[in-house]
Amino acid sequence: MAGEQFNSKFFEQVEACRPGSNDLCGEDFALAAERIEQDRDAERYFERVQQVDAQLASAFHEVPVPAGLADRLLAALDAAAPAAAKEAFDHDIDSETSESRKPQPEPQPAVGRRRRVLQLAIAASLVGVVGGGLALLARLTPYSQQQCLAEAKQISAQFNAEGWKRIDRAHPAPENRPIKTRLNGSLKAWRTTSLLGDDLAVAYRFRNGATLLVCQPSKVVSGLPLAPPSVPQQKAQQSSGTHIGMWTSGGLVHVLMVSGPLEEYRSMTGTTRPVVAFTRPQGLPNRYDG
């Protein structure tokens, strides 16, 4: 048992030494350092691990960066910024509104008609500028999750039996709006639709009756997770209701609508699988020894 313990600790300490570092000199590595000092095989093993580790560390950075990535990231930041700006704007508006509720001083006597016309013209221009700014803001403001949810519910309510194409060789699922996330379920049919400014959006129907909408929105949808959430954004209020989960993957927004119990939604999205922590069961022999 003592020998096994010694070996497992030795291996762990050797593997924890970063390539090219002086980690081995640290207190925590005394056991490995001592054995390497005394045992030629242990020394060779350590050297081999260090060499391979150095090559692997280098290889980990060998990832080609796609062209235009920085531009796309900057564009995403730009798209997200107006949301914050709008919040600040709303805050200012609220502040001004509360200010205006304060008692106002008595009105001054009327001024000349020409002056009033001039004031009105300036006010109208200001309204125009603010209106234009708001319109621009609206164009740049990302879709909210609530918007996404509302649109998805609205178009799915309008679906009828027509327009669906059975998924077969004659009607393969469209390639431009593919399902980017693996879902547990058998596909039955698809149809095109329009969602979040995307007229090429696709609705997929599963055999269990669930519907998945896949679209490339004309603006970013703020705050969507990058995988199906285990708790859908809209949970059914009753057992026959619909759970709606939204996420983004591969640049496409996915909206999954599943009727029935929450387990059905979670089963499709695979979000119920338990996490099993790594622990060595007591009583198992130590398997470090070669």
Next chain:
Amino acid sequence: MRPVTSQPQSAESSGGGQGEGSAGSPVDVRQLVIDHHAVVYRLAYRLTGNQADAEDVAQQAFLQAQQHMHQLRTPENPVPWLCAIVRSCWLKSFRRQRPVAAGSVDLNVDEVAEPLADEDQFDFERLQSALDDLPDEYKLVVTMFYFEEASYKEIAAQLEIPIGTVMSRLARAKSQLRKRLTEDEVAAATEARRTH
């Protein structure tokens, strides 16, 4: 070896801005993107295993960075902070929660792959494939070890798990990775012999 540093990387289309995010000047998230998008993307790629997901994680990471810029404690070297955000985004959105079988990996002196000749490199795709086969708990520690060059203590502190767990996971993860790469080497050599 290329350690993870705060050395700026050039953007494909952005001609300027390099070095403007140096210590002392206020850090702007756009500058972080220009300087460090490559390292963020590479880490995201190693964790997710594909370009689309890696871009999503990188985008999410920079959005998070923008929202929490006040939490950046070391503006002169923001890379570790960015890497932590990338890991967090990946953990929240992509981890597969695959169970780890206890005792599934043996450690053996003989299974350490022979180092490659200096001019050779571990194949990019084969390394990724081997990495993708690891359970997420292993993939995370091994990526922090090799990519971020984090010590076992740093890994333990950042992941908030005991040091003993880190050492154990690290040893098994590295062993499994090498074993898979060695198997691939043998398979490739066999295939090459067959085709000749």
